[in-house]
Amino acid sequence: MLAIYPDATDIICPLIRGGQFHNPVRITTTSLNCEKKAVCDINHFFSKEIGCMLQYSETDPNQVAFLWIHPEARDSSKEFQVPCIGACCFYRQESGYELQWVWLHPYWRGRGLLSEAWPKFISEFGEFDVEPPITKAMAAFLKKHGFKMTERFKHTQRMFLRYDSFDSRWASLESCR
Ligand SMILES: CC(C)(COP(=O)(O)OP(=O)(O)OC[C@H]1O[C@@H](n2cnc3c(N)ncnc32)[C@H](O)[C@@H]1OP(=O)(O)O)[C@@H](O)C(=O)NCCC(=O)NCCS
Numbered sequence: 001m002l003a004i005y006p007d008a009t010d011i012i013c014p015l016i017r018g019g020q021f022h023n024p025v026r027i028t029t030t031s032l033n034c035e036k037k038a039v040c041d042i043n044h045f046f047s048k049e050i051g052c053m054l055q056y057s058e059t060d061p062n063q064v065a066f067l068w069i070h071p072e073a074r075d076s077s078k079e080f081q082v083p084c085i086g087a088c089c090f091y092r093q094e095s096g097y098e099l100q101w102v103w104l105h106p107y108w109r110g111r112g113l114l115s116e117a118w119p120k121f122i123s124e125f126g127e128f129d130v131e132p133p134i135t136k137a138m139a140a141f142l143k144k145h146g147f148k149m150t151e152r153f154k155h156t157q158r159m160f161l162r163y164d165s166f167d168s169r170w171a172s173l174e175s176c177r
Pocket of ligand 1: 108142
């Protein structure tokens with residue numbers, strides 16, 4: 001059962017200081033505290049909905065996060081607070097980067113935000129891996145974008161399916177191909 005529904009009223013989008021933003025905004029250990037805190041808050045929304053903790057640390061230099069700012073607030077003055085509607089996080093492994101988690105506010109899903117950002121991620125991180133568990137929506141996304149499932153990916157997704165096969169959110173291995 002989903003913990004967060006599209007019409008959920010208890011998702012309070014975190015606010016950051018206004019400015020000239022180009023979505024999604026790159027967040028590292030040297031970013032403003034309010035921006036790192038916004039990634040943390042969205043990481044909690046992800047954990048609550050997906051039921052799986054993938055930690056985000058504001059001080060880990062191996063992590064590079066991205067924040068999606070509300071599209072209507074991208075060019076705002078610094079006196080304003082602007083809402084963040086999603087985030088994702090990449091982690092540097094020895095073998096290269098992997099996308100650990102991604103979460104968009106339900107209202108902003110299916111509007112092409114991740115598709116729009118995908119080329120930017122590929123240009124920065126190359127052929128990155130994606131960390132399971134993979135939801136059905138993400139599997140459909142990856143399939144559309146020609147993502148190649150690695151053996152490690154298959155193994156981890158299989159483990160989640162074995163222990164959480166009752167959970168209809170997870171994508172079957174076949175649907176990830
Ligand atoms: C998965 C998620 C990040 C996708 O981002 P998005 O910006 O909504 O994706 P896009 O709008 O760019 O979708 C592009 C394609 O992905 C597929 N897709 C995305 N969401 C889908 C869904 N719910 N069901 C089926 N296909 C979906 C479709 O093929 C879509 O193309 P189309 O619009 O032409 O049909 C977003 O839906 C989300 O935050 N979901 C909840 C958290 C989650 O599942 N995170 C992934 C953890 S592994």
